[in-house]
Amino acid sequence: MRLSDKIMILSLIFIFTASVSLAADIKIGVAEALTGPIAKYGVPIKNGFTLAVEEINAAGGINGNKIKLIIEDEQGKKEEAINVFKKFIFRDKVLAIFGPTLSNSAFAADPVANAGRTVVFGTSNTAEGITAIGPYVFRNSVAEADILPRVVSIAKKKLGIKKVAIMYGNDDSFTKSGYDVFKKAVEAENLQVVATETFSKGDIDFSAQITKIKGLNPDAIICSALVEEAANIILQARKLGIPASIHFIGGNGFNSSKLSEIAGKAAEGAISGSPWFLDDTNKKNQSFVKAYRKKFSSDPDQFAAQAYDALYIMAEAIKKVKFTGDLEKDRTSLRDELAKVKNFSGVGGKFSFNENRDAEQKGRVLIVKDKKFTIFSE
Amino acid sequence: MEKFQRGKGNGLTDLITSFWQTYNTLIYTIFVHGMLALSIYITLACGQLSLGNAAFMGIGAYTSALLTMKMNAPFGLSLIAGGMMPAAVALIIGIPTLRLSGVYLAMATLGFGEVVRVAFLNMSITGGSLGLNGVPLKTELWHLVLVIGIFIYFFIRLRDSRFGRILEAINEDEVVASVMGIKTTYFKVWAFTIGAFIAGVAGGLNAHFTFFISPREYGFEPAVDILTFAILGGTRTLWGPLAGSTVLTTLPELFRFLGPYRLAVNGLILLLVVLYLPNGIVSKETFKNIKKIFNGSGCLN
Numbered sequence: 001m002r003l004s005d006k007i008m009i010l011s012l013i014f015i016f017t018a019s020v021s022l023a024a025d026i027k028i029g030v031a032e033a034l035t036g037p038i039a040k041y042g043v044p045i046k047n048g049f050t051l052a053v054e055e056i057n058a059a060g061g062i063n064g065n066k067i068k069l070i071i072e073d074e075q076g077k078k079e080e081a082i083n084v085f086k087k088f089i090f091r092d093k094v095l096a097i098f099g100p101t102l103s104n105s106a107f108a109a110d111p112v113a114n115a116g117r118t119v120v121f122g123t124s125n126t127a128e129g130i131t132a133i134g135p136y137v138f139r140n141s142v143a144e145a146d147i148l149p150r151v152v153s154i155a156k157k158k159l160g161i162k163k164v165a166i167m168y169g170n171d172d173s174f175t176k177s178g179y180d181v182f183k184k185a186v187e188a189e190n191l192q193v194v195a196t197e198t199f200s201k202g203d204i205d206f207s208a209q210i211t212k213i214k215g216l217n218p219d220a221i222i223c224s225a226l227v228e229e230a231a232n233i234i235l236q237a238r239k240l241g242i243p244a245s246i247h248f249i250g251g252n253g254f255n256s257s258k259l260s261e262i263a264g265k266a267a268e269g270a271i272s273g274s275p276w277f278l279d280d281t282n283k284k285n286q287s288f289v290k291a292y293r294k295k296f297s298s299d300p301d302q303f304a305a306q307a308y309d310a311l312y313i314m315a316e317a318i319k320k321v322k323f324t325g326d327l328e329k330d331r332t333s334l335r336d337e338l339a340k341v342k343n344f345s346g347v348g349g350k351f352s353f354n355e356n357r358d359a360e361q362k363g364r365v366l367i368v369k370d371k372k373f374t375i376f377s378e
Numbered sequence: 379m380e381k382f383q384r385g386k387g388n389g390l391t392d393l394i395t396s397f398w399q400t401y402n403t404l405i406y407t408i409f410v411h412g413m414l415a416l417s418i419y420i421t422l423a424c425g426q427l428s429l430g431n432a433a434f435m436g437i438g439a440y441t442s443a444l445l446t447m448k449m450n451a452p453f454g455l456s457l458i459a460g461g462m463m464p465a466a467v468a469l470i471i472g473i474p475t476l477r478l479s480g481v482y483l484a485m486a487t488l489g490f491g492e493v494v495r496v497a498f499l500n501m502s503i504t505g506g507s508l509g510l511n512g513v514p515l516k517t518e519l520w521h522l523v524l525v526i527g528i529f530i531y532f533f534i535r536l537r538d539s540r541f542g543r544i545l546e547a548i549n550e551d552e553v554v555a556s557v558m559g560i561k562t563t564y565f566k567v568w569a570f571t572i573g574a575f576i577a578g579v580a581g582g583l584n585a586h587f588t589f590f591i592s593p594r595e596y597g598f599e600p601a602v603d604i605l606t607f608a609i610l611g612g613t614r615t616l617w618g619p620l621a622g623s624t625v626l627t628t629l630p631e632l633f634r635f636l637g638p639y640r641l642a643v644n645g646l647i648l649l650l651v652v653l654y655l656p657n658g659i660v661s662k663e664t665f666k667n668i669k670k671i672f673n674g675s676g677c678l679n
Contacts, residue, residue, distance in 0.1 A: 035641055072634065078588050078595070082403045083631060090399040107511045107590035129511060171499050173592065176507045 025068040026061075026318060029088030031081060031099035031109070038076030041303055042101045045123060046071060047296050048307030049098060055291070056311070062318050067311075074100050078108035085109045089116040093327055095318070096121060096334055098310065103127035103173060110137050117328060119335050123310045124303050126252070127177055131357045136335055138357045140310050142275050144178050144251050147363035149185040151273035152222075154365045154377045155249050156189050161220045163192040164249075165213040167206075167233060168224035170198040178224035178251040186222070194218050203229060210237050220246060226253045231262035238266040247271055255302050260371040270368045275361045276305040276348040277373040285347040309346035316341055401631075402519070406587050408627045409522035413580035415607035415619030416529050417573040422613045424545040424569045425552065426476065429601045430487035431577045433494035434464035436596030438578025439585040440504055443513045446586070453516045453586070457525075460582030461575040468574030472567040479552070491601055498593035509592025510585075517587040525583065529576055533616040545569055577604075610651055612658020621659045 030049055033042035049069060057066045070092050074081040081100040088094045089112070096119035100109055103125040113120035114134030122130060122139035131137045155161060164186060168179035186193060194216040197209035210233070213221060221237065223230055234248050247269050248254075254272035263270075278289060278299060288308055292300040300308075317337040323330055342352045354360040367376035414431060421428045442460030445451040451459070475486045498504045505511070536542040544565050547555040556562045585591045603626075611622020629647065633640035655664055 034638065073638070073640075078590060079403065079407050080630075082588065083401075086400045086403060087634075090396050104509060104590065104592050104594070107509070108588045111515075111589050127508065171496075171507050171593075173507045173509065 026065050027068050027070060027092060027094045028314070029084070029092060029094040029097040029099075030069050030071045031074045031084040031088065031097060032071070033076035033101040033105075034071075034073040036075045036077075038101050041124060042073075042076070044301050044304035045099075045101065045307040047292065048123075048300065048304035049311050051288075051292055051295060051304075052308045052311035052315075056315055062315055067315070067318075070094060074105060074109075076100075076102055076105065078105050081105035081109035082112055085112045085116075085120070089113065089118050094118070095327070095331060096314065098123060098307070098314075100125075103130060106130050107133070110134070113137070117335075118331050119338060121310055121314060121338075123306045127173060135357070138338055138353065140313060140351060140359045140361075141306055142359045142361050142363055144181045146359075146361075147273040147275070148178065148181045148251055149188065150363060151249060151251075151271060151365050152182065152185040152191075153189055155220065155247065155271055156191065158377065159220065159247060161191060163194050163218050164220050164222050165195045165197070165216060165218040166193060166222045166224075167197045167199065167209060167213070169201055169226065169229060171200045172226065175224045175226060175251075175253065178253070182222050182224055182251070199225075199229065199233075201226065201229070204232060206233050206236050207240060210240050210242065213237075214240060214242055218246065220249055222249045224251050224253065227256040227258045228262070230254055231259050231267065234259075234270060235263045235266045244269055252302065255366070255373070257299055257301075260368060264371075267368050267371070271365065271376060272373075273363045273365050274302060274373075275359075275363050276302050277364070277366055279372050279374070280347075282347070282349065284345065288347045305347050309344075309348055309351065312346055313341055313344050313351065314338070316344060403587065404627070404631055406517060406519070406522060407584075408624050409526055410580045410584045411607060411623035411627045412526055412620050413529060413576055413583075414604045415611065415623035416526075416533065416616065417576035417580065418604050418608045419613060419616060419619040420533075420545075420569045420573045420576070421566075422608055423549060424566055425479075425549040426566055426570065427480070427484045427605075428487045428570060428573065429484050429605065430468075430471075430490045430494075431573060431604050432596045432598075432601035433487075433491040434468065434574040434577035435581035435584070435600070435604075436494055436498060436591075436593070437464040437467060437581070439581030439591050439596070440498065440510070441578070442582030443510050443585040443591055444503065446514055446516065447510070447512070453521075457579055457582045461579040464578035464581075465571045465575040468571045469567065472570040473563075476563055476566040476570060488598070488601070491596075491598065495593050495597045498596070504593070507593060509590055511590050513585050513589055513591060515587060515589065517583050522583060525579060530616065530620075537616075541565070541568070606648075610648060610658060612655075612661040612664075614657065614662075615660055618658045618660035625659065 030046060032045050033039055034046060053067050053069055061067065072084040074084045085097060088097050097113055098121050100106055101124055106122055106125040110120050110133045114136045117136060119136050119138060122141060124141050125139055126141050126143050128145060130139060166182060169175035195213050199206060223233055225233060230250055230253050250270065250272045252274060254270055255274040257278060259270065260267045289300060292304060317334055320337045321330060321333050339353060339357060344351045348361060352360045365376045366373040414435060418431050438460035441463040442456040445456035445459055446453065471490055475483060478486055499507050544560055547560060548562050548565060552562055607623035607626055608619040610626060612618030629644050630640060633643050636643055651659060655661060657663060
């Protein structure tokens with residue numbers, strides 16, 4: 001045999017093994033913001049996915065098939081998100097897509113996936129109307145509209161609140177939609193709103209708003225803010241003499257270990273609602289937090305936890321798909337199986353999709369005690 | 379509506395179909411960025427540094443998107459309105475601000491951009507920070523080709539027209555131009571308004587293929603991006619801004635395989651261009667260097 005023949009045969013074998021091993025891979029696209037200002041949300045999400053995939057693959061994959069994540073950066077920009085989605089659907093031929101990080105990008109990119117009949121699974125999109133885009137759009141991020149009303153009603157019952165002041169960031173879709181939900185909840189509970197104050201992302205001085213609120217003597221302060229602003233607001237409120245008996249009530253933005261890190265003792269008694277919290281003692285969560293800390297040497301946040309759960313939910317559905325080799329059919333049968341997921345138990349507790357492919361998950365009301373979130377009410 | 383079915387032709391048409399399906403948004407974006415680069419080129423052509431073009435784009439995007447969504451206006455009409463609205467705004471703010479020059483004009487337009495962004499955030503018709511969701515898909519490739527074609531034709535005709543010469547005179551030396559009897563502010567306001575019109579149309583076209591618009595797309599960062607298109611490409615001819623925007627839009631996608639390093643490589647290329655081609659990609663030095671290489675008379679510079 002001549003050398004050239006050998007090379008030919010060897011390369012054929014190589015291509016053959018490569019294609020065989022490729023065929024056994026289930027490709028899933030992950031489009032998250034990994035650079036830029038949104039990366040602080042996107043990176044933990046990516047970490048959650050990679051951790052779950054490593055565990056699944058180490059345990060032998062799904063029915064023997066390994067999961068392969070194709071991770072792309074969408075920078076938190078809508079055009080980038082559309083480009084990445086199209087690359088996933090038409091070039092990489094993925095089975096399904098996770099992402100994008102922001103609701104804004106999801107409004108732009110999810111219609112592409114829906115038209116391409118490919119499942120898109122959001123783990124951090126909380127805005128209203130995301131899943132209304134189409135039947136291929138799913139999410140396991142609990143919309144604030146589902147959790148915050150419970151937070152308000154339980155706080156009212158337990159603390160005897162009659163009048164509240166509201167503060168919110170009006171230049172961010174996340175905090176603005178949180179405010180909208182709070183406003184409705186407060187109306188539904190017949191609470192009197194003594195003041196509504198706004199601020200912007202990146203503000204560091206809130207004394208004007210707080211001084212005004214202090215003069216009006218509310219029983220509690222509702223605060224729809226991202227964690228940096230929330231912590232600063234609480235800190236400054238306590239410094240300006242608002243007593244600890246006046247609780248702060250917040251949304252998802254409160255739900256980070258940074259709140260106590262920045263605000264320290266001032267954060268004690270802050271109330272929020274979330275399906276997941278770091279110190280939850282359920283077994284799955286304990287092992288998730290341990291593995292995450294070991295691999296990334298930092299604490300997971302809610303976004304990482306939701307991503308981790310999402311991948312296991314997807315794996316549940318993939319397990320039931322009968323692969324035909326026709327990508328379009330497989331994508332559709334994955335959609336059908338995903339819609340049937342019920343009573344999945346993950347790090348955030350029991351989870352089901354409702355008929356709108358939104359998360360049906362009981363949020364828990366939490367309170368900061370000794371610098372940690374504990375359950376205020378189940 | 380684009381078609382998502384797989385092409386049924388031979389291998390080549392399959393390849394083209396899959397390429398088009400994957401990259402059509404990118405190609406659309408190249409056209410829109412080209413228009414934005416032209417919109418700042420006309421103010422730069424008369425020596426004015428305006429950073430308000432992202433805001434004009436935003437006004438155009440919101441105007442045309444609202445018209446198609448709420449009033450069911452035909453696409454052409456809403457596009458023209460999307461251009462006229464920012465042009466009207468530019469006319470109003472241009473008359474006082476264009477008496478300023480240099481860095482003061484840049485600051486004033488920057489401030490104007492912030493005002494517009496905050497206005498979008500606080501108006502209820504624009505959806506506030508939640509943005510406008512569900513903008514119908516109307517933009518097609520031929521719209522973009524036609525519109526940019528019209529703009530390019532306009533700029534080619536402008537070059538040797540009286541108006542074009544006046545802009546050039548103002549650019550070379552504003553004092554001399556005014557001494558020669560040119561009403562400089564009048565013509566600067568015209569250039570500014572035309573720029574706003576072009577940016578507005580670009581915004582309208584962009585809104586109708588990305589399904590969604592929100593205030594954060596029209597803030598400070600895109601304003602700087604638009605300026606970078608023109609500076610990188612070169613501002614002496616109209617082809618410079620077009621080349622700059624095309625390169626800057628394509629590079630990040632070309633370097634996608636580099637993963638997290640792609641933005642670093644992108645930045646490195648910008649740095650090299652600024653260092654070695656200080657007048658932009660399309661400039662006299664570039665042509666000289668190309669000629670030199672072809673004449674075999676040695677290396678770069």
